[in-house]
Amino acid sequence: xxxxxxxxxxxxxxxxxxxxxxxxxxxxxxxxxxxxxxxxxxxxxxxxxxxxxxxxxxxxxxxxxxxxxxxxxxxxxxxxxxxxxxxxxxxxxxxxxxxxxxxxxxxxxxxxxxxxxxxxxxxxxxxxxxxxxxxxxxxxxxxxxxxxxxxxxxxxxxxxxxxxxxxxxxxxxxxxxxxxxxxxxxxxxxxxxxxxxxxxxxxxxxxxxxxxxxxxxxxxxxxxxxxxxxxxxxxxxxxxxxxxxxxxxxxxxxxxxxxxxxxxxxxxxxxxxxxxxxxxxxxxxxxxxxxxxxxxxxxxxxxxxxxxxxxxxxxxxxxxxxxxxxxxxxxxxxxxx
Amino acid sequence: xxxxxxxxxxxxxxxxxxxxxxxxxxxxxxxxxxxxxxxxxxxxxxxxxxxxxxxxxxxxxxxxxxxxxxxxxxxxxxxxxxxxxxxxxxxxxxxxxxxxxxxxxxxxxxxxxxxxxxxxxxxxxxxxxxxxxxxxxxxxxxxxxxxxxxxxxxxxxxxxxxxxxxxxxxxxxxxxxxxxxxxxxxxxxxxxxxxxxxxxxxxxxxxxxxxxxxxxxxxxxxxxxxxxxxxxxxxxxxxxxxxxxxxxxxxxxxxxxxxxxxxxxxxxxxxxxxxxxxxxxxxxxxxxxxxxxxxxxxxxxxxxxxxxxxxxxxxxxxxxxxxxxxxxxxxxxxxxx
DNA sequence: TGACGCAATTGAAACATTTCATTTAGTGGT
DNA sequence: ACCACTAAATGAAATGTTTCAATTGCGTCA
Numbered sequence: 001x002x003x004x005x006x007x008x009x010x011x012x013x014x015x016x017x018x019x020x021x022x023x024x025x026x027x028x029x030x031x032x033x034x035x036x037x038x039x040x041x042x043x044x045x046x047x048x049x050x051x052x053x054x055x056x057x058x059x060x061x062x063x064x065x066x067x068x069x070x071x072x073x074x075x076x077x078x079x080x081x082x083x084x085x086x087x088x089x090x091x092x093x094x095x096x097x098x099x100x101x102x103x104x105x106x107x108x109x110x111x112x113x114x115x116x117x118x119x120x121x122x123x124x125x126x127x128x129x130x131x132x133x134x135x136x137x138x139x140x141x142x143x144x145x146x147x148x149x150x151x152x153x154x155x156x157x158x159x160x161x162x163x164x165x166x167x168x169x170x171x172x173x174x175x176x177x178x179x180x181x182x183x184x185x186x187x188x189x190x191x192x193x194x195x196x197x198x199x200x201x202x203x204x205x206x207x208x209x210x211x212x213x214x215x216x217x218x219x220x221x222x223x224x225x226x227x228x229x230x231x232x233x234x235x236x237x238x239x240x241x242x243x244x245x246x247x248x249x250x251x252x253x254x255x256x257x258x259x260x261x262x263x264x265x266x267x268x269x270x271x272x273x274x275x276x277x278x279x280x281x282x283x284x285x286x287x288x289x290x291x292x293x294x295x296x297x298x299x300x301x302x303x304x305x306x307x308x309x310x311x312x313x314x315x316x317x318x319x320x321x322x323x324x325x326x327x328x329x330x331x332x333x334x335x336x337x
Numbered sequence: 338x339x340x341x342x343x344x345x346x347x348x349x350x351x352x353x354x355x356x357x358x359x360x361x362x363x364x365x366x367x368x369x370x371x372x373x374x375x376x377x378x379x380x381x382x383x384x385x386x387x388x389x390x391x392x393x394x395x396x397x398x399x400x401x402x403x404x405x406x407x408x409x410x411x412x413x414x415x416x417x418x419x420x421x422x423x424x425x426x427x428x429x430x431x432x433x434x435x436x437x438x439x440x441x442x443x444x445x446x447x448x449x450x451x452x453x454x455x456x457x458x459x460x461x462x463x464x465x466x467x468x469x470x471x472x473x474x475x476x477x478x479x480x481x482x483x484x485x486x487x488x489x490x491x492x493x494x495x496x497x498x499x500x501x502x503x504x505x506x507x508x509x510x511x512x513x514x515x516x517x518x519x520x521x522x523x524x525x526x527x528x529x530x531x532x533x534x535x536x537x538x539x540x541x542x543x544x545x546x547x548x549x550x551x552x553x554x555x556x557x558x559x560x561x562x563x564x565x566x567x568x569x570x571x572x573x574x575x576x577x578x579x580x581x582x583x584x585x586x587x588x589x590x591x592x593x594x595x596x597x598x599x600x601x602x603x604x605x606x607x608x609x610x611x612x613x614x615x616x617x618x619x620x621x622x623x624x625x626x627x628x629x630x631x632x633x634x635x636x637x638x639x640x641x642x643x644x645x646x647x648x649x650x651x652x653x654x655x656x657x658x659x660x661x662x663x664x665x666x667x668x669x670x671x672x673x674x
Numbered sequence: 675t676g677a678c679g680c681a682a683t684t685g686a687a688a689c690a691t692t693t694c695a696t697t698t699a700g701t702g703g704t
Numbered sequence: 705a706c707c708a709c710t711a712a713a714t715g716a717a718a719t720g721t722t723t724c725a726a727t728t729g730c731g732t733c734a
Contacts, residue, residue: 004689004690004691005690005691005692006690006691014713014714015713015714015715016690016691016692016714016715017692017693017694017713017714017715017716018712018713018714020691020692020693021692021712021713023691023692024692028711028712028713029712029713030711030712030713033712033713045474045475047447047450047451047475048451048690048691049392049451049453049689049690049691050388050451050452050453050691051387051388051389051391051392051397051452051453051689051690051691052388052392052689052690052691052692052719053690053691053692054388054691054719055386055388055389055392055689055690055691055692055718055719055720055721056690056691056692056693056718056719057691057692057719058719060388070413070416070417071410071413071414071417071616073408076407076408076413077408079407080407080408080434083434092448094431095432097417097420110384111429113384114384114385114386114387115387115388116386116387116388137382138382138384221616221617221620252617252620253620255620256619256620256624279408279558280558280589280617280620282593283558283589283590283592283593283617283621283622284620284621284622285620285621285622285623285624286622287593287622341719341720341721342720342721342722343720343721351683351684352683352684352685353684353685353720353721353722354683354684354685354686354722354723354724355682355683355684357721357722357723358682358683358722360721360722361722365681365682365683366682366683367681367682367683370682370683385720385721386719386720386721387721388719388720388721389689389719389720389721389722390720390721390722391689391721392688392689392690392691392719392720392721392722393688393689393720393721393722393723394689394721394722395689
């Protein structure tokens with residue numbers, strides 16, 4: 001316990017510098033010395049102290065990732081993509097969950113600054129401008145994840161959510177629905193606002209189509225279920241025939257509430273389209289039509305951009321990558337009979 | 338950038354010791370000095386360097402958590418419980434995903450040792466004895482999560498999986514099924530072996546009941562789907578009438594494959610019981626009967642045990658907490674008509 | 675006025691590593 | 705026998721924080 005490089009040096013009968021060399025560039029040390037030192041390390045159970053290492057190096061071998069919701073499979077997929085890519089460069093990903101809460105987000109930004117991480121990948125809550133400003137002022141390379149921007153201070157990786165919203169609504173319209181409703185919130189979430197905007201655009205192109213906005217307080221299964229229950233109790237004349245949920249969790253909640261008691265059937269009475277195409281979407285009560293995003297690709301691309309920025313020259317210009325979403329049709333939006 | 342406590346001291350016209358005191362025990366410093374120092378910190382944009390802090394302190398303010406599968410909601414719930422509880426003590430949780438892979442697990446153990454974490458919470462892959470031995474040898478407080486043990490070197494928090502397996506099988510038998518099958522693997526996973534053992538026990542108590550074991554290569558939706566597809570193609574005489582899946586992901590895969598093409602109906606032809614009672618279970622094709630574990634309580638309890646060990650005296654004896662699982666009945670196991 | 679006590683402040687030491695300018699030892703050439 | 709050169713090893717300095725023994729300054733009491 002508490003073995004240091006100095007103890008190893010003493011035991012092996014060499015200097016501390018040599019031990020460090022064995023650790024970091026064994027080719028510069030004679031084979032016999034390497035063997036002696038390795039043996040000493042083994043015998044003493046020496047483990048490098050990362051804190052001291054980082055202190056000397058000036059920064060850590062990790063990158064921070066702040067997501068809006070760890071329990072959303074979309075984000076765990078993004079995280080996995082980032083981890084795998086980071087591991088290639090010998091970096092570790094520190095995963096922080098903001099839970100769509102600005103204070104928690106700020107706490108993680110603080111933590112990562114104190115840890116002197118290589119850089120930060122962040123899916124910001126709201127506009128998060130004060131946190132982002134701070135990051136930029138400190139000169140910490142930052143990549144915005146799932147949030148398009150034209151801000152030259154940050155690279156970004158995102159998916160075109162307006163296009164996604166358009167795809168979803170267009171699909172509902174093409175399968176004969178006219179009274180649509182968008183379910184999700186809060187609108188401060190950029191993802192929500194964009195997907196809604198895309199849907200509105202599609203609806204505006206069809207003369208007799210309408211789009212209602214039903215707000216939720218967050219994008220969870222539970223929130224979806226609550227909305228579903230209230231829809232179930234509506235007067236038949238007041239019923240939408242197509243629902244577009246801001247994400248799959250909400251969509252699954254809706255599905256669950258509507259089909260409960262067999263009150264309304266999906267897709268006959270109401271069609272549902274979700275967003276993210278999480279693994280569970282295909283296993284839902286009624287397999288869910290959804291908008292797919294290349295989630296793990298988003299994560300790995302984010303790390304790519306970060307690494308580019310890390311070893312960049314002065315004239316470096318940041319990239320803004322935007323992926324296109326894809327419509328995945330399943331039963332929950334089968335055409336009206 | 339690169340501001341140190343020394344820069345702050347210069348700027349504020351005080352000594353470094355005083356700056357440190359302002360940071361750590363402001364009550365020992367005169368109000369006017371506190372104000373001066375705070376102002377300097379603000380102006381310079383000083384951010385404490387955690388590496389230096391940890392180096393001096395000897396250990397970090399984090400605890401490591403290694404789980405078998407981050408994309409399994411059960412484990413994200415455990416993680417959340419741990420994070421919340423850790424935050425109360427000002428500690429951060431570093432989340433590592435072993436993906437049921439011994440090498441990845443070992444890599445995280447190494448990382449956490451190098452980081453000099455407060456302690457490690459680990460849901461071990463297999464018996465993991467070499468990693469656990471190492472942890473113990475280094476004197477790092479370690480809590481086994483979701484893995485019962487009588488080993489006095491480690492505290493543990495677990496759920497009685499044998500009891501859970503028994504509950505599941507008993508329920509299937511009580512609702513009239515006799516030809517059961519257990520789906521899951523590999524058997525090296527203690528969770529799998531125990532749940533199977535519990536099921537076997539229940540089946541043994543009923544004269545004309547049988548239990549088949551269908552192995553999978555991991556506990557994912559995809560693996561479940563594969564088994565489901567093979568079952569769908571079986572001869573009618575060879576069909577089980579009750580399936581017990583090692584976890585909900587597998588159960589959802591089964592459900593999905595079986596109900597696809599309407600080949601077999603759940604629960605009429607085959608009943609299904611899952612394990613973990615993840616949020617999605619209630620939103621499945623057919624709402625899933627499952628065995629519930631107090632997941633976030635497991636996480637918070639693990640941190641509790643860790644903290645007890647951290648400030649323990651010599652005569653300290655470690656605790657082995659075992660929670661009891663609970664049967665949650667839903668449609669997927671409705672009694673045969 | 676001098677001594678004492680107390681609060682506030684100081685500054686050097688310690689933490690474990692890496693780096694780098696030097697030193698040491700050994701080899702080959704003339 | 706001497707020099708030049710290289711490979712290997714050395715050890716002090718530097719990283720940024722916290723701690724703690726020592727010091728300063730100030731007011732109080734005799």
